[in-house]
Amino acid sequence: MLQDIEPYQMHNEFRVQTPKPSDYLIVYNGENTLLKKVGDNYVVPRFSDFDAAKSLTFPCHYLLSIDDEAYFLLDDENRSRVAPEGFEFVGNRTFRMLCSPLERLGGATSAHIARWESLNKFCGRCGVAMARGSRERAMVCPACHNTVYPRISPVVIVAVHNGNELLMARNLDHPDKTRLFLISGFVEIGESLEQAVAREVMEEAGIRVKNIQYFGSQPWPFSESLIAGYTAELDGDATLHIQESEIERACWVKREDIPPYDTSVSISCCLIEAFRKG
Template sequence: MSTNRFLSEKKYWRSFAGVIGWQLNRWYCNHRFCSRCTKPLKRSEKERLLYCESCGLIVYPNISPCVIVAVYDGDKLLLTKYANREYRNYALIAGFSEIGESLEQTVRREVMEEVGLKVKNIRYYKSQPWPFTDIILAGFFAELDGNDSIRLDEDELAIGIWLPRDEIPEVDSNIALTFEMIEAFRTQKKE
């Protein structure tokens, strides 16, 4: 199922179950042999893992931590559009955590890298698994700290714009955390 089709599906639970099944099947198919000794891996009957009877290697599903950040300045929200991606709707700043980095550090780094802004008062909102890319999304709201002049990383983003709350388009989907966070800000439910 494509990401766009998933986002348009009204029966979220059905789509989510299907995509999770696809994610697990893809993981099992891609991890058939031990990366240490090349022997076949076996499925555990007790937990979701694969193990090697020969050398004892244990392999868990890969889940990468990623942040989504709704940067705001008073009554304005920073909305972006990706460069060179199929997805063309408004989005928020997002990116993967690096080794040794906390989620809050990831928030600061990603905002600085993608739009050249500093943030403060970083507050966790909620999380969401995103099986298309094997990630767990952690959503945060962060207040602008200083100048609101945007310097886009044009390799990542095509647009970065501050929109007043009353000009933010209504989002008709709650499937993706990005949509939920934009709508929460628009309707003043971010706290």
């Protein structure tokens, strides 16, 4: 999955340090992140990809490290409106396609932090401009001391089994229109993860489930989430009643009809593969 980068290790604790030429520079323009074009793919730009005499003096601050390679965020958004030649501003989902698993995790997590900072420039209580915390990762209001921490929304995803069949579905807004995935959704206020599983399956597929079992979890910076994965069994009638406002397609798929799924990025694919392989 995205976070599985052993033997490398991500260090996301708060630090204050200065960049070196081999470190990564995250340039965020309020909507997208700047990546360097390499053939048909992208890489996260390093300070050395820019003017060597100037890049290390760019106003920026530290975000995280993977082993000894650090990621910094450019502070001045006015510098980042137009992509230089050989670079392109792209959406966060593009990080999923990067060849380097280290840059997938480091870049996507950095973009998560950058987006959170961009959405909290002003205090939601009194309207004063916020400042970055000096001792922890937080945005702090200098007037009323309101403190805002990075947003992480809980999400559940579930592989529902019906004997030798798996419930597979695709959301209306899912960018991959060639494959099916699993039922998932955000956890609502006042419910447990298991209750969220049962509710999401009922809402989106119109069936009941039982024997809800925890499978694993993963960070999902593309939607600022932490995803908890579950398995469950059909409880009762298998007839599907699709929530057409959310789901483009849902159906029961026999184990032998499920193609292999790449498990290097998402817990959804890991759940599907676990079922496919029995």
